[in-house]
Amino acid sequence: MKEKLEAMKAEAIARIESAKDLDALNEIKVAMLGKKGELTAVLKGMKDVPPEERPQVGQMVNEARAAIEEKLEEERTKLARMLRTEKLKRETIDVTLPGRRSLRGHRHPNQTALEDLERVFIGMGYEVVDGPEVEYDRYNFELLNIPANHPAKDEQDTFYITKDILLRTQTSPVQARVMEQGKLPIRMISPGRVFRSDEVDATHSPSFHQLEGLVIDRGITFADLKGTLGQFAREFFGEKTKVKFRPHHFPFTEPSAEVDITCFKCGGKGCRMCKGSGWIEILGCGMVHPHVLEMCGIDPKEYQGFAFGIGLERVTLLKYEIDDMRLLYENDVRFLNQF
Amino acid sequence: MKTPLSWLKAYVPDLNVDVQEFVDRMTLSGSHVEGYEKKDKNLEKIVVGKIESMERHPDADKLVVCQVNVGTEVLQIVTGAKNVKTGDLIPLVLDGGKVAAAHGDDTEYPEGIKIKKGKLRGVESNGMMCGIEELGSSRDFYPEAPEDGVYVFQEESGVKPGDDAVKALGLDDTVVEYEITSNRVDCFSMIGMAREAAATFDKPFYPPVVSVKESGGDVNDYIRVKVEDTELCTRYCARVVKNITIGPSPKWMQDRLKAMGIRSINNLVDITNYVMEEYGQPMHAYDLKTIAGNQIVVKRAADGDTFTTLDGQERKLDADVLMICDGEKEVGIAGIMGGENSMITEDVKTVLFEAACFDGTNIRLSSKRIGLQTDASFKFTKGLDPASAYEAINRACQLVEEMGCGEVVSGIVDVYPNPAEEKVLPFEPDRYNALLGTDIPAEDMLSYFAKLGLTYHEDDQTLTIPSFRQDLGCMADLAEEVARFYGYDNIPVSLPKGEATVGKKPFHQRVNDVAREICERNGFSGGMSYSFESPKVFDKLLLPEDAKERNAIVISNPLGEDFSIMRTVSLNGILTSLATNYNRRNKIARLYELGNIYLPKSLPLTELPEEKMRLTLGMYGEGDFFDMKGVVEELLEKLGIRGVTCEPSKDIPYLHPGRQARMMKGKLELALLGQVHPETGDNYDLKTDAYVAVINMETLTMLAGFDRKYEGIAKFPASTRDLSMVMGKEMFVGQIEQVIKKNAGKMLESCELFDVYEGEQVGEGKKSVAFALSFRAKDRNLESAEVDKAVDKVLEALKNLGVELRA
Known part of the structure; x- marks a missing residue:
């Protein structure tokens, strides 16, 4: 009996080792361990074994079964691994083929620049406010200290609809509207489309965008204006950006300034972009003129504030090194796809 | 606005800074420099040379060999110029020097042209004699220069060999160009810019001291002035100069005009141009003999009038155009251009000078309508200070007299019915500091104001604003003046205090x-x-x-x-x-x-x-x-x-x-x-x-709304039914979908179109449409009967529309 079992076991293991695939292994399993398998047959034949030998024979059968099962499992794992390896090999692809992309649109660079600006100011506690593009002369000029026949009206060649209604030449009328509502303090920005009667060329467009900022509160100073715009410039143009305030004149601010920042291309050393000066003019600003505050119903003895205005296209053209403003309005997908 | 540095230095003699520093600091004090041009940037090693002798070149007919004395030595120079002769004093660029342009060549040389000694047809030449074009200028400004050839210094120039030729020609100058803001009318003048420069660099400022040496007579015997529209003409000053001698103006005046790009014409024209630049006040000169009735009347034109300006063009006028008229006719468009009929000619004997203050807006609008913009109209549109008319006309007469151009008749006609009131503002140092966020001492502020011509009255702590500073009208304006001269860059940096605000988008x-x-x-x-x-x-x-x-x-x-x-x-x-x-x-x-x-x-x-x-x-x-x-x-x-x-x-x-x-x-x-x-x-x-x-x-x-509520994920299975229907071709699928949704009851989870077919199998004019309906209950398994009931209801409704279930 013992010999028979040993021989059975040895044969089974030899068959297992020579099995070529999982099916063959299964066959062996069935042949040996299945209901009609050889080993099962031995167990079935136990009734013919004398009772005193039965435990011993049973143990031997179990040992043989365990050994076969172990071998089967071992071989199965080996085979499975081999098969997987082969499958993986077959599945090899040329990974250098180009990636598959779904059609995606691109944001207009002007919009991206605007969102970047908005993000900085929203982070600084500014609320975004809209205003009408077709505007009353009163808001666009009069309340901003630009009375009838003021030369500034000429400087900002205005598109008129009627004597009193025009296409706004700046986003500043939104300032006047917000101030007039009288909810103080004010900390707002107002981006939007503005119009001036400039013929279209590489640097001019009759329609462009500005972003206006206004802060009104007790005790706001020119120093606060400097600090705010300095912080803005570092956030927007980079940590190392320096700002320079130059005296200037705007009818609705006093004192007024133009702000230059260190050229973000050369860092201030001087390059083609900054025409060698190391500085780039970026915005106009100033302390809100007391007369403007008064006209909008705010007591200039109690409240002070500052305002600033940024030309969006200017920022966009500089930031993306776009050399012709007309590209912004042509909407050629070969242009837009670059952003 | 442009200023030659040399001209500024005439009023601020202590201004000794290099160009870059000048440009930077002027910009920071508010006179934004847009650029500058060093007239001699490409002129190096150019001296006055005297031609001692000339010989023919042995091998070239068109060349001559000259010995030129340059003070320290005599150099041999070969030239092809035909206009020079022995004894001439000429500008000579030495070996290693530079000139601005090439003879007979319009190419621009941004870096100039380097000149080296060399041999011309075998004969050594140690430099080059220069024409005016090679020196970067033109005959427009040096009419004495030959049309083609080397510049020859004139006898009265007083130069001697070895002198700096560039300096002798007045080319050692820098012209700075500024962007002047519309509020600073005073800065459209040499004097205004000199005042800014003096204040910026804290140097003494010496404006011209004007006193007119009168020759007797009475101006009122020569001219009467009547201003009919005193709103459009707030001031009109007139003076008369007799025994005019037309001739060239002195070199210093020519040089200054040249530097501004203004060609010298003659002493009389040059004086009016010079005063216009110096004071920013346009002037006009009439030949008095053309003025009928010895009378000037300032009045509006009539609609439809025409007038020939001194450029020979006929201009259309209207009632909003202000005219200068004599006793009979129109002689000039006020502030824009004089008339052909009163033009000064070489044989003028007596001149009537006009300096007036016209309404800037009116001039601006008129000039636009007429389509004529002149240097004068440009200045007027800014809105001039009425005081400058008076100062400028006297300055012109002073120059006339000093330059021997004529004799000034005593007296001035000054029609100024409503003199501007002197502006006085309180001195409020605390408010300036509060606006700026600074701590500038009051005495520093007063020193800035003094430099700008403001007068402080200690007794009532007020400031008198000079008439040329029409832009100063309130506290904030004065705070800006403090800020400019304290320096914007010296103002500290802080962030707004006060209550926090929430940044947001609508x-x-x-x-x-x-x-x-x-x-x-x-x-x-x-x-x-x-x-x-x-x-x-x-x-x-x-x-x-x-x-x-x-x-x-x-x-x-x-x-x-x-x-x-x-x-x-x-x-x-x-x-x-x-x-x-x-x-x-x-x-x-x-x-x-x-x-x-x-x-x-x-x-x-x-x-x-x-x-x-x-x-x-x-x-x-x-x-x-x-x-x-x-x-x-x-x-x-x-x-x-x-x-x-x-x-x-x-x-x-x-x-x-x-x-x-x-x-x-x-x-x-x-x-x-x-x-x-x-x-x-x-x-x-x-x-x-x-x-x-x-x-x-x-x-x-x-x-729109962005609120979302979680609805749970279905625990019980869905029961689906596919409906394939036949209907008229024109029927819209959307309509079927609506009927399904309306009739399928609340267990309907979704209803998705999965096929639309037209073709033989469904027959002419028909189409087949298939929807997959999915039913589900949140809390239990749906009974098949329930679903059938819902589907039946849908089919019933569809039947009413003529839709049939496809077999």
Whole structure:
């Protein structure tokens, strides 16, 4: 009996080792361990074994079964691994083929620049406010200290609809509207489309965008204006950006300034972009003129504030090194796809 | 505004700074320097040489060999110039020096041209004699220079060999150009800029001391002045100079004018030009003998008048143009240009000088209407100080007398009926500091003010503002003056204190952001187009004559017909851009634009129009109607807008009549979309199938919500039924879907179209449509009978529409 079992076991293991695939292994399993398998047959034949030998024979059968099962499992794992390896090999692809992309649109660079600006100011506690593009002369000029026949009206060649209604030449009328509502303090920005009667060329467009900022509160100073715009410039143009305030004149601010920042291309050393000066003019600003505050119903003895205005296209053209403003309005997908 | 540094130094002699420092500090004190030109930047090692002898070149007929004395030595120079002779003093560039341009060559040499010694046809030449062009100037400014040849110093120049020739010619100057802001009228003059420079560098300022040596007589015997319109002419000063001797003006005056780019004409003209630059006050000189009745009348022209200005052009006038007239006729357009009929000629004997203050706005508008802008009108438009008319005319007479150009008749006619009041402002150092955020001592402020010509009165702590500073009118103006001279860069840096505010965007902008996101996710790129367009747009879009869209706002002064109306339809921009892309052979284009249309409440406009935000999408090259519709649906879904129906339409003229629809929520129109009508496509030169959608963002904003509630994930299985139906071809699937949704009961989870078929098997004029209906209960397994009941109800309803279940 013992010999028979040993021989059975040895044969089974030899068959297992020579099995070529999982099916063959299964066959062996069935042949040996299945209901009609050889080993099962031995167990079935136990009734013919004398009772005193039965435990011993049973143990031997179990040992043989365990050994076969172990071998089967071992071989199965080996085979499975081999098969997987082969499958993986077959599945090899040329990974250098180009990636598959779904059609995606691109944001207009002007919009991206605007969102970047908005993000900085929203982070600084500014609320975004809209205003009408077709505007009353009163808001666009009069309340901003630009009375009838003021030369500034000429400087900002205005598109008129009627004597009193025009296409706004700046986003500043939104300032006047917000101030007039009288909810103080004010900390707002107002981006939007503005119009001036400039013929279209590489640097001019009759329609462009500005972003206006206004802060009104007790005790706001020119120093606060400097600090705010300095912080803005570092956030927007980079940590190392320096700002320079130059005296200037705007009818609705006093004192007024133009702000230059260190050229973000050369860092201030001087390059083609900054025409060698190391500085780039970026915005106009100033302390809100007391007369403007008064006209909008705010007591200039109690409240002070500052305002600033940024030309969006200017920022966009500089930031993306776009050399012709007309590209912004042509909407050629070969242009837009670059952003 | 330009100033030669040499001229500024005439009033600020202690101004000894290099150009870069001058430019930087002037800019920081408010006179923004736009650029500067060093007239001698490419002139190096150029001295005065004296030709001692000349010989023929042994091997070249056209060349001569000269021995030239340059003070320290005698150099041999070979030249081809024909105009020089022994004894001439000429500018000579030495070996290693530089000149600005080449003889007979218009090329620009930004770096100049280096001159080296060498041999000309075998004979050594140690330098080059220079013509005026080689020195970077021209005969316009040096009329004594020969048309072709070497510049020869004139005897009266007093130069000697070895002198710096550049200096001798007055070319050692730098002209600085500033951007002067409109409030600083005073800075459009040499004196004004000199005052700024003196204050900036804290150097003494010496304006001209004007005193006129009069020769007797009485001006009132020569001329009477009557100003009829004292609003348009606030001051009129007149003086008379007799026994005029016309001749050249002195070199210093010529040099200063030259540096400003003004050609010297003669002493009289030069004086008026010089004073205009010096004081910023235009002047005019009349030949007194042409002034009829010895009378000047300042009055408005009559509508329809014409007048010939001294450039020989006939000008059309109107009643808003101010004229200078004599006893009989018009002799000049006030502040703009004199008349041909009173022009100064070489044989003038007696001159009438005019210096007046005209209303800047009127001059600006008149000059625009007439179409004539002059140096004088430019100065007047800024709104001059009435005081400068008086000062300038006296200065001119002083120069006339000093230069021996004539004899000044005693007295001045000064018509100034309403003299400007002296402006006095309180001195409020604390308020200036509070506005600036500074701590500047009061005495420092007073020193800045003193430099600017403001007078402080200690007793009542006030400041008298000089008349030339019309821009100073309130506390903030004075604070700016303090800030300018304290230095903007010295003002500290702080951040606004006070209560914290929340940064945010309005809701509609969040909705717009979502719209952009969805568009881009679907392949549409952001575009931008103009708000104004051509009225032809309506025809291109095939809108009928009575379409309400044709009621557009018209710009009264547009850039041209093509930009003359405010858009009432948003499509033109996108269609134009699609065509641009198509005609540039871009295979696929998908564009969107978020922009306003402008709808007038009435025309002509009496109040502001409604500005409606439209999201416009357009595409060609890939995709069809349903791709476009999918984008609109995705946007609506993202905005939480449900219960939207798609209603087929036929009435949108610019869309394909069988491929257009409106997306509606009840009675609210959310969007329209469709394929572009081929005729519209042709009108835009867009000869391919294109699809567009126009979405009303205001309506979407009104309906949009971002609140979402978790509804749980289904625990019980769904029960599905496929319905395949046959119906008339014209019947809309949307209608079937509505019937299903309406009748299937609340267990209906979804109803999805999976097939539409037309063909032989369903018969002529019919189509087959198949939906998959899915039913589910949240709390239990659905009984088959329940589902059957719901489906039966649906079928019943469909039957009423003539829809049959397909066998």
